[in-house]
Amino acid sequence: MILIARSLLLLIAAIPFAHAQPHPSKPTRIIVGFTAGGPSDIVARIVAQQLTERMGQSVIVENRVGATGTIGAELVAKAPPDGYALYLASQTTHAVAPYMYARIGYDPLKDFATVVRVVHNPLLMVVNPTFPVKTIKEFIALAKSRPGQINFATGGIGSSPHMSMELFRRMTNIDMVPIHYKGDGAAIIDVIGGQVPILTSSMPALMPYVKSGKMRGIAVTGLKRSTVAPEFPTIAESGLPGFEVITWFGILAPAATSKEIVNRLNTEIVAAVSVPNVREQLTKMGFEIVANTPEQYAVFLGEENVKWGKVVKDLGLRAE
Numbered sequence: 001m002i003l004i005a006r007s008l009l010l011l012i013a014a015i016p017f018a019h020a021q022p023h024p025s026k027p028t029r030i031i032v033g034f035t036a037g038g039p040s041d042i043v044a045r046i047v048a049q050q051l052t053e054r055m056g057q058s059v060i061v062e063n064r065v066g067a068t069g070t071i072g073a074e075l076v077a078k079a080p081p082d083g084y085a086l087y088l089a090s091q092t093t094h095a096v097a098p099y100m101y102a103r104i105g106y107d108p109l110k111d112f113a114t115v116v117r118v119v120h121n122p123l124l125m126v127v128n129p130t131f132p133v134k135t136i137k138e139f140i141a142l143a144k145s146r147p148g149q150i151n152f153a154t155g156g157i158g159s160s161p162h163m164s165m166e167l168f169r170r171m172t173n174i175d176m177v178p179i180h181y182k183g184d185g186a187a188i189i190d191v192i193g194g195q196v197p198i199l200t201s202s203m204p205a206l207m208p209y210v211k212s213g214k215m216r217g218i219a220v221t222g223l224k225r226s227t228v229a230p231e232f233p234t235i236a237e238s239g240l241p242g243f244e245v246i247t248w249f250g251i252l253a254p255a256a257t258s259k260e261i262v263n264r265l266n267t268e269i270v271a272a273v274s275v276p277n278v279r280e281q282l283t284k285m286g287f288e289i290v291a292n293t294p295e296q297y298a299v300f301l302g303e304e305n306v307k308w309g310k311v312v313k314d315l316g317l318r319a320e
Contacts, residue, residue, distance in 0.1 A: 023083055023261055027058040030086045030251070031076050033069025033093055035183070039202050040069075043119060043249045044088040046282065050272030051265075067101070068158050068319065069093035074105035077112060081256035083265065086115070089252045095304035096158045099312040100319045108305060113257045114297035116266045117250035118273060119287040122222030123164050124203045124232065126215040131197040136219050136238035139198075140172050147175040153196040155184035157319060161201045163308060164221050164245040166315055168200075171240050191215065202247055203228055203286035221245040228286045248290070248304075250297055262294055 028051070032044045041063065048059040064072035073093050079085035087093075094108040106112075125136075133139040143150050154162035157180050169176055181187040184201050191199045192214045199206075203226060209215040210229075219235045220226050223244045235243045251269060253262060270291040272278060279289055292300075311317075 023264065024055055024057040026084065027060055028084045028086065029060050029062050030088055031072040032061055032063050032088045033065065033072035034063070035065055036063050038183075039204065039247065040088050040090055040249055042285070043282075043287070046278065047088075047118060047251065047269060047272065050275070050278060051268055054268050054272060067104075068097040068156070070097050070101065070104045070106075073108075076252065076254060077106035079254050081113075081254040081258070083253060083257055083261035085254065086265070087112070087252045089250050091160055091163070091246075091248055091304060091308065092158055094252075094301060095308040096163055096312060097319070098305075099309045100158050100317050102318075109302060111255050112252040113255055113262050114294045114301060115251040115253055115262055116269050116294065117248055117290045117292050117297040117300060118269060119282055120246045120248035120290055121203055121287045122220040122226055122234075122246055123160060123200045124206050124210070124220055124226075124229070125164075125198070125200045125218040125235070126191065126206050126210060127198045127218060128191055128194050128196075129213065129216050130194060131216075133218070134216065136233075136235055136240070139218065140174060140239070143172070143174040143176055148177065150198070151177045151179045151196045153187035153191050153199040154178055154180050155187050155201065156180055156182060157317065158312075159184075160245065160247045161187070161199065163311065164200045166317070167243070167245060167311060168235070168240075170311065170315070171243060200245075207286065226286070227288070228283070248300075250290075250301075266294055 030044045032041050034040050044061045048061050051059040076085050076087035098108045152165050190196050210217045217232050220232050
């Protein structure tokens with residue numbers, strides 16, 4: 001009887017440990033609000049592959065496309081806060097779209113826990129080679145001489161390419177007309193074909209066409225020159241001090257996710273993008289590694305909301 005009683009006590013004592021499984025104990029999803037093959041999807045898949053290798057459980061990228069990325073973001077905002085549903089956020093989904101739509105299903109700040117801002121990259125302003133400008137100053141002069149007559153292409157309303165040009169218009173007080181496409185790919189095709197003369201988009205997407213002579217690079221939108229293409233001046237140094245637009249991608253979790261899980265994910269992702277071959281892969285695509293702390297990402301996200309929320313409201317932009 002004594003032996004049976006001891007065995008029961010040992011069994012009861014072990015029950016809590018059976019339930020306290022280490023995280024992760026099952027597959028994790030990284031939700032991306034845009035189509036496969038785009039910049040956000042590429043970053044998410046690199047992170048997912050590295051986390052799978054480092055954490056011993058599958059990390060799967062799931063594309064939930066629609067409404068400027070807000071459908072996927074809402075899904076994660078309302079997911080259980082257990083670390084198994086993450087969102088690959090961007091300027092578009094968490095600093096622009098929330099102010100363009102009359103209603104979305106999440107608060108970009110209150111409904112998420114910041115994990116890490118993984119990478120960012122400046123955009124590149126390009127023109128069709130037949131367009132008669134080679135510098136920002138020449139472009140501003142031409143646009144002012146032809147108010148309302150010059151079109152610019154965007155990858156969609158509220159996208160980083162769109163917002164960069166809206167900020168440019170606002171700071172230069174020039175009148176241009178946006179032509180919105182369903183994705184950067186279609187916009188690039190029409191700029192190459194000469195249907196629209198100018199576009200601002202991600203460097204990884206544009207550099208092959210610039211190198212082949214199908215497009216002419218004018219300037220980058222970061223505060224400093226890109227390490228990938230240092231030959232292009234910044235817009236800020238070309239006559240618009242303080243002009244800065246960077247495309248950024250970061251990982252978010254539902255708001256009530258525990259600090260322990262957030263810190264574990266942060267540690268693993270920072271370590272992953274510090275691996276030389278991963279860093280080289282991202283750098284070659286035009287991305288700059290950020291890999292900051294959850295607290296730093298939270299401050300940055302708040303600043304982005306102030307900046308872009310004001311631009312959207314001042315321009316009266318509304319989702320189509």
